Amino acid sequence: MKNVLILGATSDIAQAIAKKYAAEGWSLTLAALEPGLLGPIASDLEIRGDATVQTLEFDALDFSSHRKFYESIETKPDAAICVFGYMGDQDKARTDFDEVARTIGVNFTGAVSILNIVAEDFEKRGSGAIAGVSSVAGDRGRQSNYTYGSAKAGFTAYLSGLRNRLAKSGVHVMTVKPGFVRTKMTESLELPAALTAEPVQVADVVFQGLEKKRNTVYTLWMWRWVMLVIRHIPEFIFKKMKL
Amino acid sequence: MRKMSDWGNYPVIDAEVFGFETPEELKTRLGSLDKVIAYGNGRSYGDASLQENMLLTRRFNKLLSFDETTGELCCQAGVMLSEILEVFVPRGWFLPVTPGTKLITVGGAIAADVHGKNHHKEGAFGQHIISMDVMRNDGSIVTCSPLENADFFNLTVGGMGLAGVILHATFRLHPIETAYIREETIRAANLAEIMDCFEASDDWTYSVAWIDCLAKGDAMGRSIMMRGEHARAAELVQHFRKGAPLNLKPGLKLGVPVTFPNFALNKLTMNAFNFAYYNKCRPGTHTRVCDYNSFFYPLDAIANWNRIYGTRGFTQYQFVIPKAAGREGMGTILSRITESGLGSFLAVLKLFGEQQSFMSFPMAGYTLALDFPISLKALELFKELDAMVADFGGRLYLAKDSRMDAEMFSKTYPNADEFKQAITMLNEGAPKFESLQSKRIGITE
Ligand SMILES: Cc1cc2nc3c(=O)[nH]c(=O)nc-3n(C[C@H](O)[C@H](O)[C@H](O)COP(=O)(O)OP(=O)(O)OC[C@H]3O[C@@H](n4cnc5c(N)ncnc54)[C@H](O)[C@@H]3O)c2cc1C
Numbered sequence: 160m161k162n163v164l165i166l167g168a169t170s171d172i173a174q175a176i177a178k179k180y181a182a183e184g185w186s187l188t189l190a191a192l193e194p195g196l197l198g199p200i201a202s203d204l205e206i207r208g209d210a211t212v213q214t215l216e217f218d219a220l221d222f223s224s225h226r227k228f229y230e231s232i233e234t235k236p237d238a239a240i241c242v243f244g245y246m247g248d249q250d251k252a253r254t255d256f257d258e259v260a261r262t263i264g265v266n267f268t269g270a271v272s273i274l275n276i277v278a279e280d281f282e283k284r285g286s287g288a289i290a291g292v293s294s295v296a297g298d299r300g301r302q303s304n305y306t307y308g309s310a311k312a313g314f315t316a317y318l319s320g321l322r323n324r325l326a327k328s329g330v331h332v333m334t335v336k337p338g339f340v341r342t343k344m345t346e347s348l349e350l351p352a353a354l355t356a357e358p359v360q361v362a363d364v365v366f367q368g369l370e371k372k373r374n375t376v377y378t379l380w381m382w383r384w385v386m387l388v389i390r391h392i393p394e395f396i397f398k399k400m401k402l
Numbered sequence: 403m404r405k406m407s408d409w410g411n412y413p414v415i416d417a418e419v420f421g422f423e424t425p426e427e428l429k430t431r432l433g434s435l436d437k438v439i440a441y442g443n444g445r446s447y448g449d450a451s452l453q454e455n456m457l458l459t460r461r462f463n464k465l466l467s468f469d470e471t472t473g474e475l476c477c478q479a480g481v482m483l484s485e486i487l488e489v490f491v492p493r494g495w496f497l498p499v500t501p502g503t504k505l506i507t508v509g510g511a512i513a514a515d516v517h518g519k520n521h522h523k524e525g526a527f528g529q530h531i532i533s534m535d536v537m538r539n540d541g542s543i544v545t546c547s548p549l550e551n552a553d554f555f556n557l558t559v560g561g562m563g564l565a566g567v568i569l570h571a572t573f574r575l576h577p578i579e580t581a582y583i584r585e586e587t588i589r590a591a592n593l594a595e596i597m598d599c600f601e602a603s604d605d606w607t608y609s610v611a612w613i614d615c616l617a618k619g620d621a622m623g624r625s626i627m628m629r630g631e632h633a634r635a636a637e638l639v640q641h642f643r644k645g646a647p648l649n650l651k652p653g654l655k656l657g658v659p660v661t662f663p664n665f666a667l668n669k670l671t672m673n674a675f676n677f678a679y680y681n682k683c684r685p686g687t688h689t690r691v692c693d694y695n696s697f698f699y700p701l702d703a704i705a706n707w708n709r710i711y712g713t714r715g716f717t718q719y720q721f722v723i724p725k726a727a728g729r730e731g732m733g734t735i736l737s738r739i740t741e742s743g744l745g746s747f748l749a750v751l752k753l754f755g756e757q758q759s760f761m762s763f764p765m766a767g768y769t770l771a772l773d774f775p776i777s778l779k780a781l782e783l784f785k786e787l788d789a790m791v792a793d794f795g796g797r798l799y800l801a802k803d804s805r806m807d808a809e810m811f812s813k814t815y816p817n818a819d820e821f822k823q824a825i826t827m828l829n830e831g832a833p834k835f836e837s838l839q840s841k842r843i844g845i846t847e
C-alpha cells in the first residue's frame with residue numbers, strides 16, 4: 160500500500176486531498192500544527208474508506224524540528240504534499256515586520272526547510288513524488304497581497320529548481336497554483352463564482368497531476384490564461400491598476 | 403461581507419459569515435455576536451438561514467462513528483446527505499428519509515424536519531434521530547432525544563435553527579440490497595384519478611406525483627404518479643448491475659453556467675415543458691429499474707438549475723391541507739393557480755401520513771409544491787392562496803417560504819405561540835438565534 164504525507168493536514172484543501180488519496184487506496188500520514196484537530200479528521204477518513212491514518216504534530220515555523228519530525232515517521236512516504244500556508248494581513252505587514260516574517264516563514268522558509276529533508280530521502284531512494292501548493296498570487300505582485308505573493312513566488316521558484324535537480328533521480332516535483340478556492344482562508348470574502356474552485360476540485364487535480372507527472376497545474380484551468388494576461392499587462396499600466 | 407442567499411435567490415443579502423471546526427471555536431464565536439443563524443447548504447428556498455451574521459456549518463463535517471451491524475451513524479451536522487450516500491450505499495445502507503435533493507446538510511434536515519417520498523411510511527427525518535447534541539446561545543451543549551430533554555428536542559426538530567446550533571446527530575441508516583429502485587409510473591388524467599391512485603398506493607414505500615398545473619377543465623390535475631421500492635438483488639436483470647448491485651457509475655453532471663435573463667422562463671416555455679413531460683409517459687402503468695439518483699434526485703443532475711429563473715429569483719409555494727379537505731380543497735386551490743397562468747414547471751403532489759410533531763410541517767393530508775418566478779402578481783396570488791390554505795385547515799412549509807406574514811404563521815401552526823414563548827426564553831442573554839424569516843413571521847422580534 161502506498162503512503163502519502165500531507166503537511167498542513169487541517170487545511171480544507173489538504174482534507175480534500177486526504178479523502179481523494181484514501182479513496183484511491185493509499186495510507187495516510189497527516190501532519191498539522193494542531194494535532195487535536197486531526198482526531199475527527201482521521202476518524203472521518205477511517206469510516207469513509209477504511210483508511211489507515213497516522214497523525215503527527217508539525218509546525219512549519221519550527222525549522223529546527225523538521226529533521227526530527229521526518230525521522231519520526233514510521234512509514235516513509237511515496238508522495239509528499241506540502242499544503243500549509245498563511246495568507247497574512249497585507250495592511251498589517253506594511254508596518255509590522257512580525258507579520259511579514261510569519262508570512263514568509265510559513266509560505267517559503269518553512270516549506271523549503273521540510274521539503275529539502277523530504278527531497279534528500281526521496282533522492283536517496285531514487286523514487287517519490289512531491290507536490291507543493293503555491294498560488295497564482297506568486298505570478299505577479301499586486302498591492303492587495305504582495306507579501307504573501309512574494310513568498311509564494313519564492314516557493315514557486317524553489318519548486319521549479321527542485322524539479323530540475325531531482326529529474327535525473329526519478330523523483331517528480333509538481334507545482335500547484337490554485338486561483339480562488341472556497342476554504343476557511345477565503346470564507347469571509349466575496350469571490351467570483353466562475354473563478355472559484357471547491358477544495359475537492361483542487362484535490363482531483365493534485366492527484367491526477369501527480370499520477371501523470373505534470374509539472375505545473377492550475378486550478379481552475381482558466382487561471383492559467385487569466386494569469387498569462389495579468390503577467391503581460393505592461394508595468395506602466397499595471398502600476399496604476401487597483402488589484 | 404459576502405452576498406448570501408438561499409436556493410431561490412430571493413432575497414439576496416450582505417452578511418458576515420463565520421465557519422467553525424470545533425465546538426470550542428463555535429462557542430467563542432457565539433460570545434462575540436448579538437444575533438446569528440446557522441446556514442447549512444442554503445437549500446431552503448427563502449430566508450430561513452439568512453441574517454446579517456451567519457454561521458456556516460459546512461466545514462463542521464466529520465463522520466464520527468458507524469456501527470456496521472445496526473447501521474447507526476453519528477456525524478457532525480455539516481455533513482451532506484450526498485456524502486452519506488456516497489460512503490454508505492456501496493456498503494448496503496440508505497438514508498431513512500431523503501428530500502428531493504441530496505445536497506443538504508444533516509443539520510438542515512433536522513432543523514426543517516424534512517420529508518421524503520416515504521413520509522406515509524417513515525415520517526419525517528426528525529423521527530429517526532436517536533440522539534443529538536445542540537449548542538445553546540450561551541455555549542452550553544444539550545444532549546437531547548425523544549426521551550432525554552424531550553422538550554428541547556421538540557424545539558430543535560423542525561425549529562429552523564432557533565433553539566440552537568445542532569452539532570452532532572445519531573441516526574440509523576436502512577439496509578438495502580442494491581443501489582436501484584423498482585419504479586412504477588402511472589399516468590392519471592385528472593385530480594380525482596391521481597388522488598385515487600395515492601390512496602391505492604399506501605403499501606408502496608415511496609410515492610409522489612408530478613402534476614401539470616397549467617392543464618385546465620377536465621384535464622385539471624393531470625399527472626404522473628411515480629412509486630417505488632428498493633430493488634432486491636434478484637430483481638436486477640442487466641449484467642453490469644448484477645455484478646455490482648450497490649455500485650453506480652459516476653453520472654454525467656450538467657450545469658447551468660450563467661444566470662438566465664429574466665425573460666427566459668415565460669409562459670410559453672413552461673407550457674412546452676409541462677406538456678412534453680406529460681406526453682413522455684404513455685397511458686397505463688410502466689415499470690423500470692432505475693438507479694437511486696434518477697429516482698430521488700433528478701434535478702441534482704443539473705447543477706445550479708435555480709439560475710434559469712434569472713436575477714429576480716423565485717420561490718416555492720408549498721402547502722399541506724388535511725386529507726378530509728383534500729379533494730375539494732386541492733381542486734379549489736389548483737384551479738385558482740391554473741387560472742392565474744403563473745404556474746410553474748415543477749409541481750409536486752404527495753399524500754403525507756400522520757405526524758404529530760411540535761413544530762414540523764407535515765400532517766396527514768395532501769401537499770402540493772410549485773415554483774414561481776418572483777413577481778408582484780405572484781406575490782398577490784400567494785396572499786389569496788394563503789387565505790384558502792388557512793380556511794381548509796392547512797399550512798405552509800417554512801423551508802420553502804420567503805414571504806408569509808406573521809398572521810398566517812400563527813393562524814396555521816397550532817403551537818406557534820408556545821414555540822414563540824419557548825424561543826424567547828431560550829434566547830435570553832446574547833446572542834439570539836434569529837433569521838430574516840423568524841423575524842418576519844413574528845417568532846423573534
Ligand atoms: C431541489 C430541492 C428539493 C427539495 N425537496 C424537498 C423535499 O422533498 N422535502 C423537504 O422536506 N424539503 C425539500 N427541500 C428543502 C430542503 O430539504 C430544506 O430546506 C433543508 O432544510 C435544506 O437544508 P440545508 O442544509 O441546505 O440548510 P439551509 O437551507 O442552509 O437551512 C435550513 C434551516 O436549517 C437551519 N440549520 C441548518 N443547519 C443547522 C444546524 N447545524 N443547527 C441548527 N439549525 C440549522 C437553518 O438555520 C435554517 O433554518 C428541497 C430543496 C431543494 C432545493
Ligand SMILES: NC(=O)c1ccc[n+]([C@@H]2O[C@H](COP(=O)([O-])OP(=O)(O)OC[C@H]3O[C@@H](n4cnc5c(N)ncnc54)[C@H](OP(=O)(O)O)[C@@H]3O)[C@@H](O)[C@H]2O)c1
Binds near residue numbers: 167170191293345
Ligand atoms: N484558498 C485559496 O483561495 C488559495 C488560493 C491559492 C493558494 N492557496 C494555498 O492553498 C494552501 C491551503 O490553504 P487553504 O485554502 O486550504 O486554507 P486553510 O484551510 O487556511 O489552510 C492553511 C493551513 O496552513 C496551516 N498552517 C498555518 N501556519 C502553519 C504552521 N506554522 N505550521 C503548520 N501549518 C500551518 C493552517 O493550520 P491552522 O489552521 O492550524 O492554523 C491551515 O491548516 C495554502 O498554501 C494556501 O496558501 C489557497
